[in-house]
Amino acid sequence: MTERRPIKKLLVANRGEIAVRIIRAAHEAGIRTVAIYSEADRTSMHVRGAYEAVCVGGPAPGDSYLRVDRILEAAKATGCDAVHPGYGFLAENAEFVEALEAEGIRFIGPPADAIRAMGDKVTARRTVDASGVPVVPGAELADPENETAVKAAAVGVGYPLLVKASAGGGGKGMRLVRDPADLLEAVQRAGSEALTAFGDATVYLERFVEEPRHIEIQVLADEHGNTVAFGERECSVQRRHQKVIEETPSPAVTPELRAEMEQAAVSAAKSCGYVGAGTVEFLLGADGGFYFLEMNTRIQVEHPITELRYGVDLVAWQIKVAEGIPIPFVDAPTVPEGHAIEARICAEDADQGFLPSTGTLGAIQLPGGPGIRCDGHVFSGQEITLYYDNLLLKLIVHAEDRPRAIARLRRALFEVRLPGITTNIPLILRTLDDPRFVSGNYDTSILDDLPGAKDDPEDLVPVIAAALAKHRRVRKTAPPPTPAGSQVSAWVRAGRDWWRRG
Amino acid sequence: MTERRPIKKLLVANRGEIAVRIIRAAHEAGIRTVAIYSEADRTSMHVRGAYEAVCVGGPAPGDSYLRVDRILEAAKATGCDAVHPGYGFLAENAEFVEALEAEGIRFIGPPADAIRAMGDKVTARRTVDASGVPVVPGAELADPENETAVKAAAVGVGYPLLVKASAGGGGKGMRLVRDPADLLEAVQRAGSEALTAFGDATVYLERFVEEPRHIEIQVLADEHGNTVAFGERECSVQRRHQKVIEETPSPAVTPELRAEMEQAAVSAAKSCGYVGAGTVEFLLGADGGFYFLEMNTRIQVEHPITELRYGVDLVAWQIKVAEGIPIPFVDAPTVPEGHAIEARICAEDADQGFLPSTGTLGAIQLPGGPGIRCDGHVFSGQEITLYYDNLLLKLIVHAEDRPRAIARLRRALFEVRLPGITTNIPLILRTLDDPRFVSGNYDTSILDDLPGAKDDPEDLVPVIAAALAKHRRVRKTAPPPTPAGSQVSAWVRAGRDWWRRG
Amino acid sequence: MKYYVEWAGATRVVEIRSGADGLVVVVDDVEHPVDVATVDGGELLNLIVDGESVTYAARFENGDAVLSFHDREVRVGIEDERTRMARLATGGGPKGKAKTDVKSVMPGVVKEVRVAEGESVSNGQPLLILEAMKMENEIRAPADGLVEKVHVAPGQAVDKGAPLVNLKPPEAG
C-alpha cells in the first residue's frame, strides 16, 4: 500500500503565481516541468520558469486554460505522468480528472467523486449536513427562470441572503440581496457571471450570516486513510467577497474552538473520501457558532500562511500524496509557531470602486529580509492585462506574534514598488492601521466601513514632489546644447541617436 | 536593573545589505532611522529606505564611512539616541564607541573594553587561552620591519603559517606562507592591505591548520549576565579566505561536539564581559580537535542562517539588548529546526581569478516562494562600482533537511537574474553539485580543487542563443519603414521622437 | 521657475531655484533645500528634503502629476508659470476636467447601458455595466445631471479613457 509511485514529469495546468509556486515545488523535488500558456502569456514567469512550454490557445480562458482537450494533448505530447491544476480554471473539474485518468496521467488533487461531492456546493451542503457538521440555511434553484419558485425559495431561506454560483469561488457570481425586490435581478446577474467565469450558470441561495467572520481549516489527506488538519485561517478582510488579507491564528479562535473546527473539517473531508490538500470554509457568527460554508477541493491562494506557521510545504505534500506517500503528521503533528499574515497585492484602484488597473510595469522592487515571503509572478516590463485575475503578488510575513507580524507586513509593504500600475497597497496599509484590525476584533464588513484616504493640506510633500517631477521633466525636454561651432546637423545628430538605440 | 531604556531614533553607520537589514529591524520595532551615505551611494537602497539621510563625504571609505567625526556630528544633528555600526567600517572600533558614549549616544554592540580585548586578535588569543579555550599556535610581531625577529617568530609558530591583520576580518590583509622565502614579502603586503582596509597595519602570525573546517558559534549576551549560544555555522566554503556558502547545522558537528563548542564560545564571551551579538570562530581539524581562531564582536554577514534555524531575529535582539531587555532564551532555549544555507552572490568573475565585475544592473529578478530569504541591496539600474564590497545579495534558504535545502538553493539560484554584471552564481551552482559538498565531507580547500566550467560542444543552446541574439540585433538596427508617400522629413520625424522621449 | 500646484483643495505657488548646494524649493515663503536623484534612470525619484528621504514614481496624465509614494498614490494638478500665463492670455477657461464627462478608467466590454439620452440621473446612480478582469463593474454617475450623450452600446469594447457618457448640469436641463 505504501509503495511509492514517483512522478517524473509534471504539467502545470495554470498560470500566474500559482503556476510559479507549483513549478518551484516540482523542481525542488527533482521533477521536470511543462508549462502551458495562452498567447497573452508568452513572456510570463511560469513559461520561463518551466523546462518546457506549450502554447494551448488564445488569451480568453475558454480558448486556452479551460481547454481540456488541448491540455490533455499537451500532457501526452510532452510525456507527462501527472498534472497539477493549481486553483481556478480546471482545478475543480471532475471531467478533467477523468479525462486524465483515462490516459493514465495522475491528477494532483482529490478523486473525481470527491470533487463532485464537494465541488458542487449544494451537494456538499447535503453531504456534510448528513455527517453532523452545522450548515447555513440555504436552497437550490431547480429553475432560475421560474420567478415564483425562486421567490418562495428565498422566503424559506430568509433575508438577507446570498446568491452564489454552484461552481464558483473567489466571489465571482455572488450577490447579496437584502431587499426582496432585488432578488430576481441578482439571480440573473449572478448566473450570467458564473457562466462567464466557470462555464456553468447554476446558482443557489444561502442565508447571509450577519457580522460573520470567514474562518477556514486546512486539511491534508492521503490515500491510506489519514486525514490531518493544520489549524485555521482568518479570511474576514474581504472586498466584494474577495479576500484581501488572511492571517493565522485567528484572533477569534480559542484552542477549544480550533479543536472543534478541525474535527468538523476532518469529518467533512472523510465524508467524501477526500485525498490531497483541501480547505473547509466556515462562517463564525458573532454568537460563536460556526457553520459549514463549502469545501474547496484544491490548494488555495492563502495556503502560505499555514505553511509558515506550521512549517509544512503543502504543495510539496500534494505531490507526495499523489506519489502514494503516507502523511507523517497524524501521530506527531507539527508544532505551530508565531503568527503569519498574507496580503494580496492586486492591480486595482481601491479609491475608484476597485476598478482594475492595467498597463506596463516599470522597474519593480520586492521586499526582502527576515520573515518575508513573496509568491508572485510580477517582473519588470510586464504587461498587466485584463484577461486574467488581477493578483500580482502575495506578500506573506511570519513573526513571533501578531503585533510583530503586522509591523513586519507594514515594513515590507513600504519596500514594494510596482511603478506604472495602481495597486491596493494603500488600502492594505489603511486596514493594518484600522483599530478593529489592530485589536483583532473585526468581521467581513471591515473594508466596507474603512475610512478613505485623506489628503492633508498641511502636508507639503506631494506639492514639492509634483513640482520637482515637473521641473525635471521641463529640464529633460530642453534641447541638448549644440557644441559651439559644430557643423553637425540636427538630422545627423538624430541619426546617431537612432543608431545607438539599435 | 531590567528597566527598559527605549531607543527612539537610530543612526545606521553603514551601507549595503547590512544597512538595509538594520533599517528593516528598526522600523519593525517602531524606531525611526537615519542613514548616512557617501557621494557614491546617493541612490542606494539604504538611503531610500531610511526616514532621513545625511551625506558624510566622498566615495572612499576613509572620507565617509570611516569618519568618526562626521558620523558623530550626523547623529547629534539628527537627534539620534543610538548608532548601529553593522559589520566592517567602524563596527569594531573602540574609539568610536567611546566617542558616542561621551555624547550620551548608545552604541549597539559590546562595550569598548570587550572590543579591545577581542577586536585585537593577539589580545583575544591571550584572553581566551587563559580561560582554557584551545588556541592555534601563533606569534605577535612587535616590529614587522625587524626581519630577524619576524623570521624567528615564524619558526616558533611553524610552517605553513598565515599572516593576518590584527584589526581585520573577511580575509583582507591575510596571506598564506608555505615557503619561508615568501615570509617577508607576505608580512609587508598584508600590512599594506590592512592599512588600506582598516587603518591599522598591525599583523601577526598563526599556524595554518591543514584541511580545517571553519566553524563558528553565535552568541548573544545581555547586560544582566546572561549569555546564550545558538549552535554553529559551517563556513568552510571559502575563496581567498572569503566565505561563499555557509550552512547550519554543520555536517561535521555532532550534538556532543556542538555542546562543547557552545560552552567554549560562552566562556570566551564571558571572559571579556561581552554584551550583544557576537561570534566565536574555531578551526575544526581533521582529527576532530577545535581551536579558537578569533571572536567577531559584531553581527556577521552570515547571521541569517542562524536566525532561520533557531527562529530568532538577532538584529532585533541587538537592539533589545541595547535597550536593557534581558534575553529570555537562557532557561528556555529556542528549538532548532531544519537546515539553513546562505550563498553570497558577488559581482565577480570566478573563471577569471575572482576579478570584480562592474557596470550597471539591468532589470533584476530575485527569487521567491517558500523557504527563501533575500538580504540584499541590489536594484534595477544600480551602478556597481569598485568603491566597496562586491557582495550584491545574500540568498538564504531554509528547509526540513540538508538535501531539501540544497535543492531549494539550487532552484532559487536559477530564478536570480542580475543582467549586466558577472556574478559567482555559476561557481555556487558547481559547488552545490560537487560530491564533497553533497556528502558534507569538505574542508576550506573545497573551492581550490573545484573543477572549472566546461563547455560541451554537443550543447547547441549557446550556439542557437547567440545566433538569435545577433539576428534580433540585426533586425532591430534596420531603419524604420517610412510610410509610402510620406512628406515628413527625417528631421521632423527625429524631432518628434526627441519630443516623445521628454 | 514657478509652478502652480493644486492639491488637497488649495492652489500653492512653488518656486524652484538653484542653490549653492543643489536645489532650493520655496513654498509659502519657506525655503526647503532639496537634493533630487533619479534612482533607475527612469521616473523613480528620490528627494532628500529638509533631511528626509522621500521616494516616488511620477507620471503625467492630462497635465496632472500622478505621484506614487510607498503608501499612497495622489493626483496633483500642476502648471508651470509659462503655461499658465499662455493659458490665461488666450482666455483659456479654468484648468481641470469637466466633472460631468464620464470616461472609461479601464479597457473592457460594455455589458449593459442603464440610462438613455435626455434622462436625468443622480450622483452615484449606475450608468452602465462594464465587464473587465472577469468582473462586472458598475460605472456610476459622478454627480447629479442630465444625460447629454451616450457614446457606447452593449457589446462594444472600449479602451481606457474612452468617453462613455456626457452629463450636463441639472440646471441646464
Added chain:
Amino acid sequence: MKYYVEWAGATRVVEIRSGADGLVVVVDDVEHPVDVATVDGGELLNLIVDGESVTYAARFENGDAVLSFHDREVRVGIEDERTRMARLATGGGPKGKAKTDVKSVMPGVVKEVRVAEGESVSNGQPLLILEAMKMENEIRAPADGLVEKVHVAPGQAVDKGAPLVNLKPPEAG
C-alpha cells in the same frame, strides 16, 4: 541569414529562416523551430526551442556575444555572413583577440609593476598588481612570451579594457 558561431572549440554555421509558425534555426542540417520573445523589452530573451524554454540575457563585446544563462555565462564568437564576407574580401586577418595583449578586466589602480619591457615571462607569471574593490589582484601572463610594451606605471588609474602589457610570442624574442 547565416551566422558563423565559434564556441567550445568549433565553428558552426547557423541559418535563421522565417518559418510558417515563427523562426526556424538550422544547425548541422537539423531544423529547430524556435519562438523568440523579449521579456522586458530589453536584452532579456526567452526562446522556446524544440519545446524547451530557455531564458538568457545577451550583450555584445568586441563582436563576441556574452550570454548569461541562469547557471552560466558564456562568450561566443559570432559573425553574420555579410560581415564575414566583407572581412575575408578585404584580406582581414583571423577573427579573435591576440592572446598576448593583456588588458584590464576592471577599473582600478596599478599598485606595482613586476615586469620590464624586453623581459621574458612564462604562463601564469604575475605581471602587475591591480588594486580594486579593496583587494589587491595579481594580473598574470596568459601565455609564455616576451614583454613588448608596458602601458602603465604604479599609481596610475586604469579603466576596464585599458591595455596593460603587450606580450610577443617567445619565438619572436
